[in-house]
Amino acid sequence: QSALTQPPSASGSPGQSVTISCTGTSSDVGGYNYVSWYQQHPGKAPKLMIYEVSKRPSGVPDRFSGSKSGNTASLTVSGLQAEDEADYYCSSYAGSNVFGTGTKVTVL
Amino acid sequence: QVQLVQSGAEVKKPGASVKVSCKASGYTFTSYGISWVRQAPGQGLEWMGWISAYNGNTNYAQKLQGRVTMTTDTSTSTAYMELRSLRSDDTAVYYCARGRGMAGFDPWGQGTLVTVSS
Numbered sequence A: 001q002s003a004l005t006q007p008p009s010a011s012g013s014p015g016q017s018v019t020i021s022c023t024g025t026s027s028d029v030g031g032y033n034y035v036s037w038y039q040q041h042p043g044k045a046p047k048l049m050i051y052e053v054s055k056r057p058s059g060v061p062d063r064f065s066g067s068k069s070g071n072t073a074s075l076t077v078s079g080l081q082a083e084d085e086a087d088y089y090c091s092s093y094a095g096s097n098v099f100g101t102g103t104k105v106t107v108l
Numbered sequence B: 001q002v003q004l005v006q007s008g009a010e011v012k013k014p015g016a017s018v019k020v021s022c023k024a025s026g027y028t029f030t031s032y033g034i035s036w037v038r039q040a041p042g043q044g045l046e047w048m049g050w051i052s053a054y055n056g057n058t059n060y061a062q063k064l065q066g067r068v069t070m071t072t073d074t075s076t077s078t079a080y081m082e083l084r085s086l087r088s089d090d091t092a093v094y095y096c097a098r099g100r101g102m103a104g105f106d107p108w109g110q111g112t113l114v115t116v117s118s
Helices: none
Strands: A009-012 A018-023 A035-040 A047-050 A064-069 A072-077 A086-094 A096-099 A103-107 B003-006 B010-012 B018-025 B033-039 B045-052 B058-060 B068-073 B078-083 B092-098 B112-116
Touching (some): A009 A018, A018 A103, A086 B045, A096 B045, B003 B092, B010 B018, B033 B068, B058 B068
Parallel strands (some): A009 A103
Antiparallel strands (some): A035 A047, A035 A086, A064 A072, A086 A096, A086 A103, B033 B045, B033 B092, B045 B058, B092 B112
């Protein structure tokens, strides 16, 4: 299974919004509503931010939202804050799991 | 609180095996599976496989089939991942995480660095 495709980088100023795409195929992202998103700060373990395309675990700010259209899922971070600067990975479950290539978000 | 605590860093020679442990607490161990994910230095996340803590069923990533074995010990709420015939490109931080992936992986262990070097 090939890795899902994400842009290498994204950036925005504090208070702005940034959207990260995650492109797969009809066999993974497009075929199931099992897309999740993870935030990873340097040297730390990943943290679940979104599951089942658009659901937020308790404790995750509502500034984080997810959506999906066809074979592409998206994560939007609204009202960017300095602590949002991190690497973000998408993942899709389709019997087995595949991660995205990762996106580094920079807060300018 | 739900927590996964992994064993410490390992240094292995090429061709050797490594076994990483992941001790769960704060929830009923047999109600969830455990997945293993690795991250090579400076690289992205790679899913390695999953084991059901309920019945021991496993699902391994195709590229690791034959080299990886995942097990659980329900008496101690601990999951294990053994990787054999280690190569230099197996050098990575290995993470365990609760769940099969459908509802995401949550939480994650702190990670175990495995270094393969002669």
